[in-house]
Every structure is written in structure tokens, then in C-alpha cells.
Amino acid sequence: MPCALLQPCSPWAPSAAVGSTQAASASSLLERQLDERLTEFTLPNGLRFLVFERRAAPIASFHIYADVGAFDEEDEQTGLAHLLEHMAFKGTPRIGSRDYRQEAPLLDALDETFYELQSVGSGPGAARLQQQLDTLQRQAAALSVPNAYGALLQQEGGVGLNAATSHDATKYYVSLPANKAELWFAMEADRFQQPVFRELYSEKRVVLEERRLRVDNSPLGPFSEAFALASLSNNYRRPVIGYPEDIERLGRREVQAFFRRHYGPANLTIAVAGDVRPAEIRRLAERYFGGWRSDAKPPSSCAGSSGSGVETLAAPPTPQAEWQYRAKSRAGPALMHAYYRPCIRHPDSLTLDLASDLLSGTRSSRLYRSLILNGKALTAAAYSSYPADKHPTTFSIYSIPPKGGSLDQLDALVTAEVAALAADGPSAEELQRYKKAARIELLDALGSNTALAGALATYQALSGDWRAVLTDLQRIEALQPGEVRDACQRWLRPDNCFRGYVLPM
DSSP: OGGGTSSSSSOOOOOTTSOHHHHHTHHHHHHHHHHHHEEEEEOTTSOEEEEEEOOSSSEEEEEEEESOOGGGOOTTOTTHHHHHHHHTTSOOSSSSBSOHHHHHHHHHHHHHHHHHHHHHTTSTTHHHHHHHHHHHHHHHHHTBOTTHHHHHHHHTTOEEEEEEEOSSOEEEEEEEEGGGHHHHHHHHHHHHHSOOOTTHHHHHHHHHHHHIIIIITSSSHHHHHHHHHHHOSSGGGSOTTOOHHHHHHOOHHHHHHHHHHHOOGGGEEEEEEESOOHHHHHHHHHHHHTTOOOOOOOOOOOOOBOSSSOBOOOOOSSOGGGOEEEEEETTOSEEEEEEEEOOTTSTTHHHHHHHHHHHHSSTTSHHIIIIITTTSOSEEEEEEEESOSSSSEEEEEEEEOOTTOOHHHHHHHHHHHHHHHHHHOOOHHHHHHHHHHHHHHHHHHHTOHHHHHHHHHHHHHHHSOTTHHHHHHHHHHHOOHHHHHHHHHHHSOGGGEEEEEEEEO
16 A cells, blocks of 8 residues: 555655665654654544644645545446546635526526436437527626636645546645635635536536547557456446546536535545644634535445455456457557456555566666566556556556567566566565665655645545554565565466557557
8 A cells, every 4th residue: 555655656766865774764753753743533524634733834735535536436427526526626606606696596507408408419409408508608607707716725825736536536635824724624615515516518528628638639548448448347447537428418416416425524534734733723624514414425445355255356257268458559569467456455455566666666677677678678567556446456567569579479578577576576685675665755755745645644545544654664664575476476377367459550
């Protein structure tokens, strides 16, 4: 789970400027600072708070971790979690409207017209309904204040305002002058308890354009989407941004229902780091969030074990002999190896992170030395959990052959390197380099309120206890080469791999 703290989840590069004595003290330094400065509390409605007090500068970072993502969407509603993230910035009755009493009935009329248009399709009356929808959108837009939520925070000194949706979670974050903490509480309580999903139908066009740029017009986008659909049996097979036909049919009713179903206080974790007083944060939390009640369902959890000791994986039900997908793409030639592995809560998760680092983490990594330096591959990158890790997922390796190179030959070379790691495990030198790099990255994370708030909220949500950041460090320190070898033997096996062949056009 160290990737939850040390973002992004890509290989760690040790810094020669940091001595081993300084690096070795990172874990104890973190533990001491957290013990002295971190306060945690949970409101009666289940909303969790973590408050890290640091007075170095009059700034505070706020991070909301919503334990809901694209994995939680129902069939034919893909893209809903991501669309909701966009809509979360559209305001409330008080923020973003010139006159909500006039705006509200227009929004309702928009919905009625949209769903009526959906029901008739291209049949009689479609042109009239489309014209009516366009007219209502113009009327509603005249009563809204675009970007009012973000503009207000920026006007008060907010920086880094953003959000991100993944398969596993949706995160909202910003940093503000510390004396604006109450403003943040007032605005967040308002948008999570009284959201108004205005501008939905125009925002869908923004999302569809985003999809065209990121997926449809990307050289590898269509292949990646098709490969996920072929190789995965759980909801990781679907794109976070959604399928265009699903996005087209989503209306405000679906967004509101998804919000009510998943955005309850017990599904949120809020971390605050910076120049704040825990007692004041608690007072504000109780004042602004204490009265929030919700019927939201609990967040999904990892279906890690069947109870018989046999792990539930994301492999497709097809015979193993058919575990491959071939398609032409402008990104070809390229190769993908997807080894099925358990979710992040499995004990092997840390060792698979290490295996990823050993294979492609630095210029001294195995794939770099054996393939790239020798001209046998242009690229070779390992990802310990792709596309996400809250649920059973894959350990993936993406590689590109040199000009004129064979995909079958590259397949054999990559497979041989993985097999060598599984046979012998890492050397003592490789393992020590990894441990040192992890400690150094931790020291870097300590210096940023934004990164620390995000890490604490993520660890709390995924593991149920933010202290997992400390136990993970202790486990990293205790890792032995044989543990890495055994984990690789369990999961990085040729008969546990789905291959993707990106063929040139």
C-alpha cells in the first residue's frame, strides 16, 4: 500500500544526496510527528476527520476522500462517478445562482424535456423537444453564475483547487489561508448536503469532448479500452470516463440517485494538514457537518478471498489458452502482460510493489538493463496494480519492441526476466536500495501539507486506519528476498497472464 502515500504509483528513484542515516530515521520521525500532532475524531454520522497540526506557514490543506468511484457504477451508467465529480463544482442554491427560486423550476423542466426526448429517440417530436431543451438550457444558463464555487475559493486565497476520479475513489482538495478554515467548512457542507447539479446537459458535452481527446483520438486509447474489456471480469474492465452511449443517456435523476446512494458522511474521510487547531476543526466539523443524515450504502470492499484460502481474481471465465487479445492500432507495435493479482489488502501487495520497482523502477532496474540498454526494447514499464487496486486487479508490464523487432521475441524476453525474479528473488543490494528509496520518498511527503493530507485520508479509507502508513514502513524494513520471490511465484506465472498484442496498422 505504499503507493497510497508515495504518489504516483510508479518506481521510486533514490536520491544520492540523502545519507542512509537520515533516510533510516524517516519512519521514526514520521511516527513521532504523527503521535504528537495528529488528532482524529469521527462524528456520530460516521464522517471521519484527521487533523495534522503544523505551524510552519499560515496555510492549511484540505482533502476529502470519497470512497466511491467508477467501480461502483451500474451497467449502462458508466462515467457517472466522473460526471458527478464535474457536477460537484456547479454550486448549491446559495452558490452559483442569480435567483434560485426562478432557476429551480427551469432545471426541473429541463429534466422532463430531456427524458421525454430520450423516450422518443429520433421519432416524431424529437426536433421539437430538442429545440425546447436548447431554449430551457439558455434560460437556465442566464440564471446561473459559471464557476462560482471555484471563483469564491480563489478570491479568498485558495490554491490547487481540483478533484480526481478513479475506479476506486473520488478526491476533492484545495489549500487555503488557515484563517479561511470556516469558509471551507461552510462551502463543503453546503455542496455535499445541498448540491445543485446545474449545467448538467452542457457539461456532458465537455465530458464527451474530454473522452474524444483522451480515448478516441489517443493512439493507444481504443486498444486499452478493448483490452480491459477482454482481460478483466470485474468492473475495472470499464473506463472511468465512461462509454459515450452511456454518457449520452445520463440525466440529472441518475446523477442525484448515484449521489444519494454513495455520498453519505460515513463514506467520506476528511484530512486537514497545516496551521490549524484540532479543537477548532472539531467545532467547525460538528457545526457544519454534524446534522448531515444520509441513507447512503456502505462503500464496496475487496472481494479478496473466497473463505477457502483461494483468492478471487479478475481473470475472465474463458479458457487460459484464449487469454490474449490482438488488434491493430496507431500505437503499435506494443505488448501488454497482465498478471492477475489480489487487491491492495492482500499481504503480497507490498512485495508486488517491490517487484514492480525491481523490474522497471530506475536505470538500474532489470528490464532497463537487460532490454532497453541492449536495444531489445524501446520501453518496458511495470505497474504493480493496474488499473487500480481496491479490488482484484493486475500486475501489468507494457513494452515496445525496437524498430523491426518481433512481438513474440519481446514476449519471450519480458517473460524470462519475470521468471528470473520469481526464481531467485531480489539481491540483497536491490532490496536495500528499494528500502532506502521508500524512506526518502516518505521524508519528501512529510514536507507537503497537500501530500500528507491526501496520504492520511487514503490510508484511513483503504485500510481503516491511517497508522497503516507506519506498519507498511515497518513491513518494508522487514522484507526479505525470499518473500518477494514467493509472491512473484504465486502471481507472476505464465499461466496467470493475459497478453495484449498491439499490432501496427
